[in-house]
Amino acid sequence: MKDEYRRRLTQLLGDSVSFDQQICAAYDHDLGEMPGVLMAQIKACPTAVVVPKTTQDVVKALTFAGETGTPVTPRGQASSGFGGAIPTRGGLLLDLSSLNRVLAVDQEAMTVDVEPGVVWQGLSKELQRCGLDNRICPTSAPSATVGGWFAMGGVGIGSLRYGSVADVVEEIDVVGLDGRTVTCRGDRMQPYYQTCGSLGIITRLRLKCRKAEALRPYAIEFPDAFSLQAFMQEAIRSFDIDTAILHSDGYVAMRKAAGGHHSLAKGHFLAILAIPESQADDAKLALLTKMHKGEQFSEQVAREEWGDRFYPMRIKKVGPTVLVGEFYLPVDNFAAAWEEIAGDLSRDCIGMEALAISKSELTVLVYLPECSKDLLYPVRMAKAVRPAAIARRHGGRPYTAGMWFAAESKEVLGKAKYAGYRRLKKELDPENLLNPGKIVAPGMRWLPILNLGTVVHLGSALASPFARFLSYRGKGPSPSGEHHEH
CATH class of the missing domain: 3.30.465.10 (Uridine Diphospho-n-acetylenolpyruvylglucosamine Reductase; domain 3)
Known part of the structure; x- marks a missing residue:
């Protein structure tokens, strides 16, 4: 049966399919690093990898999967760490990166x-x-x-x-x-x-x-979270801002340790704004900056900061692992939420990067360098859920689900969309072959009566109170901002 399976796939897809074990093993993870005990609960290594060259190759692969009852996991560059592109039942891995x-x-x-x-x-x-x-x-x-x-x-x-x-x-x-x-x-x-x-x-x-239009970047330093929040509330109303990025002092310290070029005073924040040249008003922005105790950097620094906007995960160099918590948060509650998060994780090196995504809401990423080789890493991971839990108390909500946070899918999608999704899934994919275990979590290999999403959710909640007392063990800037190795 195994030989027949391979023969049919090869006949259909030629050199677009590979059964090489080393190649297949390269697809059993994404950007995140999860403990082995969790990875052991799923079949993350695919049986075969298909790299389609044309849309017709995708059609052939899916038709084969439907006829043979083979699970299929689509994958792009797997540049997130939520488990959305990791197989849970082996099967075919459909690498779509060549359809480019x-x-x-x-x-x-x-x-x-x-x-x-x-x-x-x-x-x-x-x-x-x-x-x-x-x-x-x-x-x-x-x-x-x-x-x-x-x-x-x-x-x-x-x-x-x-x-x-x-x-x-x-x-x-x-x-x-x-x-x-x-x-x-x-x-x-x-x-x-x-x-x-x-x-x-x-x-x-x-x-x-x-x-295509020129954007004028600005980089402004603020002495505290409340000054930054007040500035953002007014700036978003007063200017046609294309992008607004916020960094904490801890994030800037991590970036500098990883090869960056700027630093901030302890407790300070950096705002990077990009405004269309046709809408820019230097005098008006300077006045608003001064009103909220900000200090504007030179144009050269602003352009350097804007040029670095695409490289957040280079801070993994200081980890060597980085735990990431991501959530939405109302702009009006940013300062109070961040002060509580920073206080809660005061034993850690903690960094924050946020983007304004509307006039009323931010998406916030919290970075915690750690070491996945540490024996207590599975417990330490629970620290990543603490910022999101605090954010909820300030009107926040989860960012996305994937596999590891599938327990939050209903909240991420909304009750109506989630219910509609479940109905459509039964209609289009009754055998649950298309990327199984993502919106609805996969079952546990060792304990089938439980699903992985619930275990991750409950385990994180139970370990979280203890995890916050495990001091930072990574390499890079310490909680005080000084760079050293532990």
Whole structure:
């Protein structure tokens, strides 16, 4: 049976499929580092890896999977750490990174059609040749793919002006397990947004673009979180800001330890704004900055900071592992929430990066360097959920689900969308073959009556009170901001 399985796949896909064990093992993880005891609960290593060269290859792979009852896990660059691109039942791993063509640019309509494996930064360069540019992109733009970001649900650079990736995508082509391709627009796209490719594989996306325009960057230092919050509340109302990025002193210290070039005084914050040249008003911004006790850096520093916007995860160099907590938080509650988070994790080296994604909300990432080789790492991991728990008390909400946070899927998607997703999943994929174990968590291999999402959720909640007393053990800046090795 095994030989027949391989023969049929090879006959269908030729050199686009590989059964090599080393190649398959390279796909059993993403950017996150999870304890072995959790990884042992799933079959993370695929049986075969398919690297489709054309949309027709995707159709062939999915048709084969549907006919043989084989699980399929779609993967872009796996640039997030939420487990959305990790197999849970082996099967086929569909590496879509080679479907990376820009199919068509419509300069008049200001749209672009792309394959799912197109990388955001490369797309920007391609569009600029036509006088256009991306409306939004992730901070991981040098590696993240368009299809992957849509499937996970993303906000990022430019979201303050243009919204989420769902607001930018006009239509998609999706292939199902029956091999049929459907084109979805408007509300029909919504089930495929944030659901990790578990209803179908996206093979084309049409994105709205903007005219290429110069953005003027500003870098401003603030003495405390409340001054920064007050400035942001007024700046967002007063200026047509494309992007607003906020950094804590701890994050800047991590970045400097990893090869960055600036530092902040202890307890201070950095705001990086990008405003269209046509809308920039230096005098007005300078007055607002002064009103809120800010100090503006030189234009050169501002351009350097803006140029570094795409490299947040280089701070992994100071870890060697970095725990990441991500959540949404109201702008109005930022300062109170951050002071509580910083106090709660005062034994740690803690960094914060936030982006304003609307006039009322931020997406916040909290970074905690750690060492995955430590015996107590599974307990230490629980520290990453503490900031999100504190944020909830200040009106925050979870960012995304994937596999590791599947217990929060209903809250991430909303009750109505979650219920609709469950109905559609039963209709389109009754055997749960398309990226199983993501929105609904996989069962535990050693204890099938429990699912992995619930175990992660409850385990983190139980370990969290103890984890905060485990002092920082990483390499890099200490909690006091001084750089040293432990």
